[in-house]
Amino acid sequence: MTGIDDWLRARGGVAHSSALHDAGFSTHRIAGAVAAGSVVRVRRSWLTVPEADAAVIAAAEVGGRLTCVSAAARRGLWVPGAPSLPHVAVAHSSSARADDGIRLHRARAPVPLHRTDPHEHVLNVMFHVARCLPRGDALAVWESALRTGAVDAEVLARVQWRSTRAAELAAVSGSLSDSGVETAFAALMRSSGIAMRQQVWIDGHPLDGLIGARLAVQLDGFAHHQGRDRRRDLRADARLVLRGYTVLRFDYQQVLFDAGYVRETVLLAIAQGLHRAR
Known part of the structure; x- marks a missing residue:
């Protein structure tokens, strides 16, 4: 029969004595394991292995x-x-x-x-x-x-x-996907009276949003947090800047939980005329 210590290790290193009894270990055998030091009694009814966390x-x-x-x-x-x-x-x-x-x-x-x-x-x-x-x-x-x-x-x-x-x-x-974040951002822009085009292709790459002629918006959703290549994003942003665009990048947490900041940032960019063609 499996030793009590091995049985405990297979279950995370800790168990209540009732679970040991249910597994077929007698009170006598449990007491023997405690006396031998292969099992440690914690409180009255909990047992762990000596190396337990x-x-x-x-x-x-x-x-x-x-x-x-x-x-x-x-x-x-x-x-x-x-x-x-x-x-x-x-x-x-x-x-x-x-x-x-x-x-x-x-x-x-x-x-x-x-x-x-x-x-x-x-x-x-x-x-x-x-x-x-x-x-x-x-x-x-x-x-x-x-x-x-x-x-x-x-x-x-x-x-x-x-x-x-x-x-x-x-x-x-349920809104942690890229599409969910894009939907939330588009709704925020509409409620703020800001006209925005979605999924605009520039230089062979899609923008999540374009406000006016030159204010580009990129949104990092759940997929980005799962390991999307950050260097690829930086290269895309650099290409846009070199073509005269201003790039605002927001992540899902900002869009979903800090909409006031996102809205204010976009409004300040518009106030500076960053959305207009130069």
Whole structure:
């Protein structure tokens, strides 16, 4: 039979004793593994392997599970730097305290998990990320989950988030494609009374938008964040400048979340006559 330590390693290095019993390990055998040092008992009912990550142990010590950026990083998602403290989801009634050296998350996430389940569901991870991080950083983590296939945008749109910030990100996630950002930008220009032509070809290359005769607009959507060649974009911008165009480049985050800045930038360019032929 597989050793308890190997069984734990195959499951992330931590488990509740009830899961070990369900797997066929007797109380006597568990006690023997603890006495031999191949397994470490955390609290009364949680067990880990000796080399378990300190964040995993910290979560087990308060009867919680890693969540938010801590769980996102372990899943291989992009996160804005290593978290200074483990982010741990606990029940609202938990006696755990912030001074235990952890970042506590008590809000009720959308996917219900048994208290003995040590691994956070990806939707719950995203829920806590949305509530915890600045909006731009949270969106980047959500993008990473979408890009890697950890979640699907259509599923996100149907989840009952119980969080305004998470629901907002779920709504935006369906517009992260280049076409979605272009649609949002075109709507912003129309509402601002700015006439713009879309998908105009110049020098054999398409512009996302052209205002007047010389104000070119390029939009970097989700596909750009997935690895589009940045040098190619710079070469395209340089070609346009050498042909007398002014190039404004905005990314999806600015268009979707900072429309006021985008609108003001375009208006200032028009006020300077940058849209007119020279």
